[in-house]
Amino acid sequence: MKLNTKLVMIMLSLLIIAMCALFILNQYSQNDLVKEIQESSTEISKAIQISVADLTSEDTSSARLKDYLKEAKKKGITEVNIINNEGEIINSSNPARVGKKRDLKKSEKGLKASRITRNRKSDIDPSQHPYDLLVPVIVGDEQLGYVSIKLLLDNIQTIQHANFMYRLTVTFLVFMLGIGLTIFLARKYTSPIHRLAESVKKVSAGGFSETFPVESNDEIGELAMSFNEMVKKLKEREDLEKRLNEAEHLSKVGQLASGIAHEIRNPLNYISLAIDHLKSELLPGCSDRREELEELTDKIKEEVRRVNYMVLNFMNYGRPLKLRLNMASYAEILDRVLPLLHEKLEEQRIEITTGIDPNLPAMYVDQEMLRNCLVNLITNGAQAMPHGGKITLGAGFDNDAKIFRLTFTDEGEGIKEEDIPKISQPYFTTKEAGIGLGLAITERIIKEHGGEMSVESVVGKGTTFIVTLPARRKEQA
Numbered sequence: 001m002k003l004n005t006k007l008v009m010i011m012l013s014l015l016i017i018a019m020c021a022l023f024i025l026n027q028y029s030q031n032d033l034v035k036e037i038q039e040s041s042t043e044i045s046k047a048i049q050i051s052v053a054d055l056t057s058e059d060t061s062s063a064r065l066k067d068y069l070k071e072a073k074k075k076g077i078t079e080v081n082i083i084n085n086e087g088e089i090i091n092s093s094n095p096a097r098v099g100k101k102r103d104l105k106k107s108e109k110g111l112k113a114s115r116i117t118r119n120r121k122s123d124i125d126p127s128q129h130p131y132d133l134l135v136p137v138i139v140g141d142e143q144l145g146y147v148s149i150k151l152l153l154d155n156i157q158t159i160q161h162a163n164f165m166y167r168l169t170v171t172f173l174v175f176m177l178g179i180g181l182t183i184f185l186a187r188k189y190t191s192p193i194h195r196l197a198e199s200v201k202k203v204s205a206g207g208f209s210e211t212f213p214v215e216s217n218d219e220i221g222e223l224a225m226s227f228n229e230m231v232k233k234l235k236e237r238e239d240l241e242k243r244l245n246e247a248e249h250l251s252k253v254g255q256l257a258s259g260i261a262h263e264i265r266n267p268l269n270y271i272s273l274a275i276d277h278l279k280s281e282l283l284p285g286c287s288d289r290r291e292e293l294e295e296l297t298d299k300i301k302e303e304v305r306r307v308n309y310m311v312l313n314f315m316n317y318g319r320p321l322k323l324r325l326n327m328a329s330y331a332e333i334l335d336r337v338l339p340l341l342h343e344k345l346e347e348q349r350i351e352i353t354t355g356i357d358p359n360l361p362a363m364y365v366d367q368e369m370l371r372n373c374l375v376n377l378i379t380n381g382a383q384a385m386p387h388g389g390k391i392t393l394g395a396g397f398d399n400d401a402k403i404f405r406l407t408f409t410d411e412g413e414g415i416k417e418e419d420i421p422k423i424s425q426p427y428f429t430t431k432e433a434g435i436g437l438g439l440a441i442t443e444r445i446i447k448e449h450g451g452e453m454s455v456e457s458v459v460g461k462g463t464t465f466i467v468t469l470p471a472r473r474k475e476q477a
Helices: 004-057 063-076 156-203 221-279 292-316 332-348 367-383 415-423 437-448
Strands: 077-084 089-092 111-113 129-137 142-152 325-329 350-356 363-365 390-399 403-410 452-456 462-470
Touching: 004 129, 004 142, 004 156, 004 350, 111 142, 156 221, 221 292, 325 332, 325 367, 332 350, 332 367, 332 390, 350 367, 363 367, 363 462, 367 390, 367 403, 367 437, 367 462, 437 452
Parallel strands: 350 390
Antiparallel strands: 077 089, 077 142, 111 129, 129 142, 325 363, 390 403, 403 462, 452 462
């Protein structure tokens, strides 16, 4: 629901509540007012009846008026005077007035406000509102006299005042309810705006993983959706910039690799051939120092091989990958890799054990690229165990997910938790010997096959590299 709709509904609700409350109070007030007037009228009628009796009887005792006045005072009647046609008060609830004259010509018939003399004592409180009621008494066609009634209408005014106070109270409560709802809405809408502002600050600082929960369908919800969409596009733009930077970086590395291949590999090949020539032609004639020289040439040969391997890593990382896919058995690929590493692994006292599912189906991969991945992963495990150990190679197939799962577990030193996200980054290495491209190249080849590489490591106990590759048939590829 939109904010404008909510505000309009709140205002209409408050208006309806106020109107209903005022209508109910007005009904109660009218009922009380009518009841009070009826009771006052009843008492006045009784006073008139007593007046008729006094005017038509010779007995003008004031006892009846006094008895009547005891009850009539509850309804505001303070005094009753019975006057004959000559203006003489023949009976009164106040005996002091009996026999006095009243100028009927100057007196107004009906109800009028009474004047209170402030300079003499009076039974009437100055804060009250007394009235005089002068009514002619007529029986048949003959006017017998008049009845003068002094009464207070404060009960009626009290009812009206109470009704006014009730209305004022209800209006105040409705107004306060409106203020409360306004404050509630203000907090409800300003709180997410403040949180959204904090999220915007985090995004401006580079936190593109920040999202804002969409909790409503109003303007705040639309703002949250727009914010999330903006963050998503900013993240996509950042990823695109990273890929562009990586592509530019790869281009530069490719140029560097091309130069290295041209400038270094030819001298390396010459050095390697020269070493082989020295071993075959000169070493047989040096019988006294043959073992020493043979060990020296083997070390030179090994260093040449290591430098050549670094050059190959540069070349493989810098050039675009072109997969040549074909069906192959993982066990056969592994059988071609292990003999190449046998001497090096034996020298480091590294034991290789395998746990390959005998029913593992054939894989549709680039065999040469996958061999390179296996060499890098096994070499990485061997380098983590300088004093020897065991590397376990596992392979299985998840028939439900249709993926191959290859594992490479060593018993080495492990990888620190903060270094795990960096191990696949180019040029990151924790080893003295190495340029940090082996795992970067491996992950790139695996991703090119549509797979993923993950790492599980415990410092001091070992590391497991997990490679998952999708099962693809030749026609699907």
